[in-house]
Amino acid sequence: QVQLQESGPGLVKPSETLSLTCTVSGVSIRSYYWNWIRQPPGKGLEWIGHMYHSGTTNYNPSLKSRVTMSVDTSKNQFYLNLTSVTAADTADYYCASSLAITGWNWFDSWGKGALVTVSS
Amino acid sequence: DVQMTQSPSSLSASVGDTVTITCRASQTINTYLNWYQKKPGRAPKVLIYAASSLQTGVPSRFSGSGSGTDFTLTISSLQPEDLATYYCQQTNSVPYTFGPGTTVDLK
Numbered sequence: 001q002v003q004l005q006e007s008g009p010g011l012v013k014p015s016e017t018l019s020l021t022c023t024v025s026g027v028s029i030r031s032y033y034w035n036w037i038r039q040p041p042g043k044g045l046e047w048i049g050h051m052y053h054s055g056t057t058n059y060n061p062s063l064k065s066r067v068t069m070s071v072d073t074s075k076n077q078f079y080l081n082l083t084s085v086t087a088a089d090t091a092d093y094y095c096a097s098s099l100a101i102t103g104w105n106w107f108d109s110w111g112k113g114a115l116v117t118v119s120s
Numbered sequence: 121d122v123q124m125t126q127s128p129s130s131l132s133a134s135v136g137d138t139v140t141i142t143c144r145a146s147q148t149i150n151t152y153l154n155w156y157q158k159k160p161g162r163a164p165k166v167l168i169y170a171a172s173s174l175q176t177g178v179p180s181r182f183s184g185s186g187s188g189t190d191f192t193l194t195i196s197s198l199q200p201e202d203l204a205t206y207y208c209q210q211t212n213s214v215p216y217t218f219g220p221g222t223t224v225d226l227k
Contacts, residue, residue, distance in 0.1 A: 107156075
């Protein structure tokens, strides 16, 4: 059974970098694509991007200039860095697994989410 | 980017009712369309993938249909535990995009 757990600071100052870790258990991180999704308070879901253990990444163009994703296969973890944050980046951040890039592809396992607040 | 719209944005229904939510894509996406259920404080949960395939463990009262640009999620015999917000998602192309959501509550 695939389990994911997000971790990281719950409070980040404006203009600083938001950094989150997703720890994967129950499966090798080499087996899937790994996604980050966020939901600002009272708003809908936004896909941030995904990566594969090979280093292949795709980012949402709306965030591309500020996003970096990486993976540590030895720790079965993957990471999100979002630079120059503002209050608009305040959200619940989720990690999720998927099997492909496009086509018949869905997010079947999710972490419980991590609330990140951007405030001074 | 593929833009996703949903209607209605919210609805009120009674236990036992049949509920229908529609999702439209701004361009054809074949059947690369998924439906998620989102409850406050919980992660989204996939209900339907590939437009009409029921995810393992999801009650059979949930069903999906459609292809191309127009899709439907149907909940037959609404149950109290179905009160949630429902999102469609396209995976035809990156960036993946979600619809704005449809909130289902009790009448």
